[in-house]
Amino acid sequence: MRASRLFMPTLKEDPSDAEAASHKLLVRGGFVRQFASGIYIFLPLGWRVIERVNRIIREEMDAIGALELSMPTIHTADVWQQTGRYYDIGGEMFRLKDRSGRDMVLAMTHEEVFTWLASRELRSYRELPQIWYQIQLKFRDETRPKGGVLRVREFLMKDSYSFDADAEGLEVSYAKHIQAYDRIFERTGLRFHRVDSDPGMMGGAQAHEYMAPSPAGEDRVAVCSSCGYAGNIELARSVARAPEGSVSEVLEEVPTPGQRTIRQVSEFLELPASSLIKSLLVVTGEERVLALVRGDQELHQRKLERHLQREVRPAHPEEVEEATGAEIGFIGPLGVDVRIVADESLAPTGPGGARAYVTGANKAHTHLLGVMLGRDVDPEYADLREAQEGDSCVECGSALTVEPTIEVGNIFKLGTKYSVALGATVLDEDGVEIPLVMGSYGIGPARIAAAAVEQSHDEKGIVWPKSIAPFDVHLVQVHATDEEQTRVAAHLYEALGEEGWQVLWDDRDERPGVKFKDAELIGCPVRVTVGRRAAEGVVEVEPRGGDQSRREVSVDELPEVVSELWRLAD
Ligand code: ATP
Ligand code: MG
Numbered sequence: 001m002r003a004s005r006l007f008m009p010t011l012k013e014d015p016s017d018a019e020a021a022s023h024k025l026l027v028r029g030g031f032v033r034q035f036a037s038g039i040y041i042f043l044p045l046g047w048r049v050i051e052r053v054n055r056i057i058r059e060e061m062d063a064i065g066a067l068e069l070s071m072p073t074i075h076t077a078d079v080w081q082q083t084g085r086y087y088d089i090g091g092e093m094f095r096l097k098d099r100s101g102r103d104m105v106l107a108m109t110h111e112e113v114f115t116w117l118a119s120r121e122l123r124s125y126r127e128l129p130q131i132w133y134q135i136q137l138k139f140r141d142e143t144r145p146k147g148g149v150l151r152v153r154e155f156l157m158k159d160s161y162s163f164d165a166d167a168e169g170l171e172v173s174y175a176k177h178i179q180a181y182d183r184i185f186e187r188t189g190l191r192f193h194r195v196d197s198d199p200g201m202m203g204g205a206q207a208h209e210y211m212a213p214s215p216a217g218e219d220r221v222a223v224c225s226s227c228g229y230a231g232n233i234e235l236a237r238s239v240a241r242a243p244e245g246s247v248s249e250v251l252e253e254v255p256t257p258g259q260r261t262i263r264q265v266s267e268f269l270e271l272p273a274s275s276l277i278k279s280l281l282v283v284t285g286e287e288r289v290l291a292l293v294r295g296d297q298e299l300h301q302r303k304l305e306r307h308l309q310r311e312v313r314p315a316h317p318e319e320v321e322e323a324t325g326a327e328i329g330f331i332g333p334l335g336v337d338v339r340i341v342a343d344e345s346l347a348p349t350g351p352g353g354a355r356a357y358v359t360g361a362n363k364a365h366t367h368l369l370g371v372m373l374g375r376d377v378d379p380e381y382a383d384l385r386e387a388q389e390g391d392s393c394v395e396c397g398s399a400l401t402v403e404p405t406i407e408v409g410n411i412f413k414l415g416t417k418y419s420v421a422l423g424a425t426v427l428d429e430d431g432v433e434i435p436l437v438m439g440s441y442g443i444g445p446a447r448i449a450a451a452a453v454e455q456s457h458d459e460k461g462i463v464w465p466k467s468i469a470p471f472d473v474h475l476v477q478v479h480a481t482d483e484e485q486t487r488v489a490a491h492l493y494e495a496l497g498e499e500g501w502q503v504l505w506d507d508r509d510e511r512p513g514v515k516f517k518d519a520e521l522i523g524c525p526v527r528v529t530v531g532r533r534a535a536e537g538v539v540e541v542e543p544r545g546g547d548q549s550r551r552e553v554s555v556d557e558l559p560e561v562v563s564e565l566w567r568l569a570d
Contacts, residue, residue: 003506007044010518020216022453023148025462029521038145038153048470053445054135057158060183064176066131066160071113073137077103079112083421094139106139111418111440114161118436119424125165129173133160149446162439170413170437177411177441185210188448189465189570191455195221195230205413211405212451221405222387226398234302237383238391238400240345243274243352251370253361260329262295277357279331281320282312288323290333292342297385307382324362332359332368333377340379347381348374406451409443462523463545466569471504474524478531480509488534499559525569526562543569
């Protein structure tokens with residue numbers, strides 16, 4: 001492609017509203033433009049990247065026997081009503097009416113419509129397994145679209161759905177997806193972890209997320225670099241370190257005027273935070289529950305919800321006073337008449353053993369020293385706390401790290417929730433009607449592209465992984481009007497093209513500085529510069545990333561050198 005014919009509107013300045021590196025660089029590099037909040041246009045360069053990602057996805061999905069099709073993005077509400085999601089999902093769903101007043105929705109995802117199709121078309125276990133996929137638009141009215149194309153309101157998703165006769169069949173379809181996804185993310189050049197993820201409140205089913213480490217990520221994962229254990233912080237398990245300090249085992253009230261937070265109490269009493277217990281009152285339906293974690297730990301609400309099998313919310317200040325007689329900051333487990341759940345690390349069998357802690361005294365401006373769980377109060381124990389740096393791995397005991405990540409894909413064992421709701425059954429070997437056992441699997445191609453930029457850029461611009469760069473080779477002709485340069489560039493453009501390279505030939509009549517800046521910004525893996533020494537048949541070649549430096553080579557050698565640099569690139 002000649003740059004003079006390409007629409008490539010690069011910018012000198014970052015967009016003013018951008019924070020994430022991928023947001024800035026994809027806009028500045030002329031890959032995308034924002035049309036409205038969370039709604040983006042993919043310009044030619046951006047679309048080339050998406051198409052390259054999609055191609056990798058298609059090849060790997062096809063390799064596990066998945067079949068591509070295309071589903072509508074506007075749905076009648078009835079299927080969504082039958083599964084209940086029409087009512088369960090709030091403002092994230094775009095809803096509208098057709099001209100006759102019928103309720104319609106824009107596709108947020110496609111479980112309903114795929115299952116609808118399966119319910120009509122699949123009759124016998126003999127037709128199974130089926131894996132169907134599409135690369136199709138989704139619409140979600142996200143509360144906080146942000147980060148450029150990382151979280152948007154209209155986006156492409158590769159979504160696939162597996163249909164099997166039984167749980168063993170689902171295991172196989174799920175394993176195939178793990179294989180395809182591992183390959184897809186390896187090929188796109190991302191650094192990623194496959195992590196255990198929250199399969200939803202009622203448990204049972206299994207789910208994994210594919211997470212690309214990046215400071216721009218909204219999720220956090222705990223990872224063990226020794227044994228490879230990795231889990232979303234929503235469910236990652238860990239072994240807590242032992243608490244520090246010691247507290248007398250004699251129960252004793254101490255005045256703590258105005259000392260409400262763990263930090264304040266810890267400083268005031270000159271005790272480490274891990275000698276304190278944090279008490280948090282939550283409300284679930286009609287029930288009040290007091291959750292306890294150590295002062296140096298954080299409660300993870302999802303973990304508590306999974307233990308209780310219900311959603312919870314923090315109690316309002318009046319509810320706290322009503323249940324404990326004290327204000328937030330001074331509450332504790334002794335003498336309250338509510339269900340109490342403590343983090344398992346507080347158990348006498350935990351890393352601190354049977355020991356005393358400080359809690360609130362359920363009395364204004366007062367704390368209680370010497371509280372022993374098991375002796376003074378007998379809570380239930382569950383894994384409630386967030387895994388944190390300094391904890392060790394439950395599998396191998398090595399140190400865990402916690403890192404921010406971008407979710408680029410996920411896989412999920414659905415079971416029969418959708419097939420039962422929509423009557424998607426087949427006849428088994430004995431002629432008995434059985435519901436299809438399903439899995440659902442998503443990937444965001446634009447998230448992959450943006451995550452790649454987050455992971456691979458420098459102060460000058462993007463350093464694309466070679467498999468998803470918009471072009472392989474950026475051929476910069478320094479002076480567009482120089483005849484020798486034009487001759488050499490045209491020759492190289494053709495020669496490289498014949499060898500299968502995708503070449504962007506910058507033949508624009510622009511200042512050399514502008515061209516070099518654009519080449520760095522756009523980030524194609526190999527740059528070839530046709531300049532001063534073109535008449536002698538000498539050009540410069542340089543990889544965009546890595547530690548190889550610029551070198552001069554003869555025009556004849558160039559294709560070989562490009563292949564060599566390519567092999568060395570990520
Ligand atoms: P998130 O937790 O980030 O909201 P999700 O769990 O809602 O993601 P899924 O519904 O499972 O995501 O979608 C599958 C994939 O689609 C995600 O892994 C991600 O790559 C992509 N995706 C989801 N929501 C968005 C969005 N708002 N913008 C861009 N890509 C998205
Ligand atoms: Mg979401």
